[in-house]
Amino acid sequence: MDKYIKQWHELILNCNFDNTYKMVWSKALIELSLSVGVDSKEETIVFNFNEIATLCLKYYWNQTIYFDLVQSPNLKKPPEIITSTKKLIKDFFSNKGSLQPVRFEKVDFKSLSLEKQYETTVRSIARTLRKDVCWRFKKLNGVDHKIYDLDDKKENVIFHSYNILKLRSYSDFLFTVINYRWTQMLEGFNYSPRISSKVRAIDEDNVKRGALGKFHKYLDLTFEDGSRKCFYCGDVIYDADLSVDHVIPWSYMFSDDLWNLVYCHKGENSKKSNRLPVEEDILRLDSRNARLLEKMENKSREYDQLQIAVEKDYVRQFWTSFKG
Ligand SMILES: [Zn+2]
Structure with a gap:
């Protein structure tokens, strides 16, 4: 396996955790790698924290609104990002006047007069990612794996474009590894049945309710x-x-x-x-x-x-x- 991808693989599988932040973080970076244009192999590619935070919100929104999956072992003190995601979902239900779950990708926050709340949520998620997650994810057993750089003020995450191309070609593999590890974490602190089916269904946009x-x-x-x-x-x-x-x-x-x-x-x-x-x-x-x-x-x-x-x-x- 490519050395760079092997580093990712090990970080995902062996990271320690108090919550599932590292899963949404790594997943967002890989999803972003699929969406940027790469012109040459020698440029740098920059992602800012707001675009990463938006994807993290998407993953948590979908898992929460359909299945209310618990994302940390401490029920009394849920992770900040989950608390702000839940608050946004609550506002969404109340402005829409219905408790019917809707996928994040299909929600129009503007037309529900939730644009401000949405932006505040993304910004607060970005802050947490910057403070707690971006540098922790690439550290394992005291070693800093230089899979990306952070600029001094942690405004951006910086990649070499040849690494972006690698992430891209291994994206299916890495998504599978992330979902596997994420499911394993969730099984540690959720008692509901069928965790892996739930994670997969969310990911594949296949949450169907059967006719009864x-x-x-x-x-x-x-x-x-x-x-x-x-x-x-x-x-x-x-x-x-x-x-x-x-x-x-x-x-x-x-x-x-x-x-x-x-x-x-x-x-x-x-x-x-x-x-x-x-x-x-x-x-x-x-x-x-x-x-x-x-x-x-x-x-x-x-x-x-x-x-x-x-x-x-x-x-x-x-x-x-x-x-x-
Ligand atoms: Zn009745």
């Missing part, structure tokens, strides 16, 4: 008189107002499982978002699952999965881990 209509025929089995009732308020639901809800939030599970799905009124569903279900909901879901299992024919895949969920007490286990 196929679960109606099972959910219908528990209503003896044929009228569907809301899991939360108990009232009858008319078709126009029908929605299927994940009791333990989808963002946590990243999966549609019959044992976790119930009918509810549309309005209640959109208000609920990532709310933690209360114990009473969990008890009712347990007994619903037991009833549903009795009503189902024991020859379907869904039956087998529900049976496993009931036997292994998934409802309570995932609820407990979600509560943290």
Whole structure:
């Protein structure tokens, strides 16, 4: 392997960490290397902290708005960049008047009157990168790996163009190494299932919510008189107002499982978002699952999965881990 790329590889895989800053930092630099024009092999290429910070914000925004992944082991003191990202997301939801997640790349901050907040966030991320991350990333076991230079006031990160060309040709490899290491870190401080699928789905812009209509025929089995009732308020639901809800939030599970799905009124569903279900909901879901299992024919895949969920007490286990 090329010596320069080998340095990157080792820094990514062996860096120490209190949070995932080094992952967004290195990923941003490699993404930027793909977007600059290189005219000769002997020039210098300069990235400023604001453009790096914008990409870091993008990565954290997407992981947070869909899955609320925790980026450091200390829950009581979240990393500054995460706090400012979350604040921007909160402003976004409130100005848009909806809790529907949207990818960073598709958000128009200007039209939501959030331009100022957006710029403040980028600047504060840039400050943290300058202060804490840019020089730390290239240090390993006391050795400073000169993979890039920082100018005296740390206004810019400076590369030789021949190194940019190397980063470019190895970008797929390095992105894979970063995602691997990032996932490994996240698994250390997130209890939610499917971390690596979540990281990959975000990266590939493939966060799809499946259609839940196929679960109606099972959910219908528990209503003896044929009228569907809301899991939360108990009232009858008319078709126009029908929605299927994940009791333990989808963002946590990243999966549609019959044992976790119930009918509810549309309005209640959109208000609920990532709310933690209360114990009473969990008890009712347990007994619903037991009833549903009795009503189902024991020859379907869904039956087998529900049976496993009931036997292994998934409802309570995932609820407990979600509560943290
Ligand atoms: Zn209801």
